[in-house]
Amino acid sequence: MxxxxxxxxxxxxxxxxxxxxxxxxxxxxxxxxxxxxxxxxxxxxxxxxxxxGVPLEHIVGWVEFSGLRIELDPGVFIPRYRTEFLVRQAAALMQPGDIVVDLCCGSGAVGAALAAMRGRIELHAVDIDPAAVRCARRNIRLADGLVYEGDLYDPLPDELCGRVNVLIANAPYVPTESIRLMPPEARMHEARIALDGGPDGLGVQRRIAAGASRWLAVGGCLLIETSRMQAPWTAELLARSGLLPQWVHSEEHDANVIIGRRTECAGQVG
Structure with a gap:
């Protein structure tokens, strides 16, 4: 032979x-x-x-996302194809030199993709999971971005307050009781903290929306990935926080993103 x-x-x-x-x-x-x-x-x-049943991406140690090879370690959330729609929506709002913050960044895939698409941005990424932060620091290193370990806005430097142009969040939005219905690859091999959005799936989104106006520049935008069913509630969260919401949807990606813009009249919310 x-x-x-x-x-x-x-x-x-x-x-x-x-x-x-x-x-x-x-x-x-x-x-x-x-x-x-x-x-x-x-x-x-x-x-x-x-x-x-171990995810292929965890076995080979990487996943293709927005044309990039994103490194992955076992247990780290695997970027989904639908999240490429979030990246495209954010990229369309960005200008060179913008300050961009990626909350719940996971492996850093979204931030790395935005830097590759737009370049010359000031990128800051945050995640609470130490394993995800280690991945993000490898994936974002070529973009010269900064990755922080901590809970949402807590580790961000104070000098970013009121200066962020684009704030992105692919926060966990699966209702707690629905996690058991997810494919085994996700519920058994990805960190639960990257999946569990609380009883209604909106717990983390609620906290992100509440703090967004403090960090966004006037005219700046918060973009949150969500589900079709939850989209109206996510939009309402942003509206209650003083942002002007817009719901965008992609049939191709089966993706939903709520974009909230801070207008001149939007107040600073804790």
């Missing part, structure tokens, strides 16, 4: 095992696992983990 035949035989074996485990995209996953493995022993170990 020549090398090509041997590689095909290995690939077919991997595909069969992944299909048997219920992997919908077995062929694509097999190719990725083969290319990412340095030995047959490492390949076998990775295939076993994938067949056991």
């Amino acid at each position: 020549d090398t090509c035949d041997e590689e095909n035989a290995i690939w077919e074996t991997v595909v069969r095992k992944l299909r048997a485990a219920g992997c919908v995209f077995a062929e694509e996953e097999a190719r990725l696992l083969l290319s990412a493995s340095r030995s047959t022993a490492e390949l076998a170990e990775r295939v076993d983990r994938r067949a056991a």
Whole structure:
């Protein structure tokens, strides 16, 4: 058997095992696992983990997001395709030199993507999960952004108050009782703190909205990813916080983003 035949035989074996485990995209996953493995022993170990339900992105250590390869460690929230819509909406509002803050940044995928698209921005990213912060610092390093560990606005420097042009938040918005209905890959292998939005799914969004006007510049915008069902409630949260809300939706991405603009008359909210 020549090398090509041997590689095909290995690939077919991997595909069969992944299909048997219920992997919908077995062929694509097999190719990725083969290319990412340095030995047959490492390949076998990775295939076993994938067949056991470990997310492919955690096994290979990266995910493609907005054209970038975002590094991921086990347990860190995996950026979703729909969040690329959030990135595009934010990028459309940004100008060179803008101050951009990414709350609940996770792996730093959103901030890294915005820096790659727009460049020359002052980027600050925050997450409460130490594992996510470690990832974000690797992914954002090329953008010369700063990554802070802490709870929402708490670790941000005071000098940013009233100066932030774009504030982005892909905060957890799954209602607590709905987490059990999520795919096993998410509920078993991603940090719960990155999923759980409280009883109504709006707990973290509520806190973000309440503090936004203190940090946003006049004319600055807060963008929050949410679900279609929760979008009206998210918009109301922003309106109650003195922001002018707009709901934008993408059928292609199955994504919903609420954009809240701080106007001249918006008051500073704690």
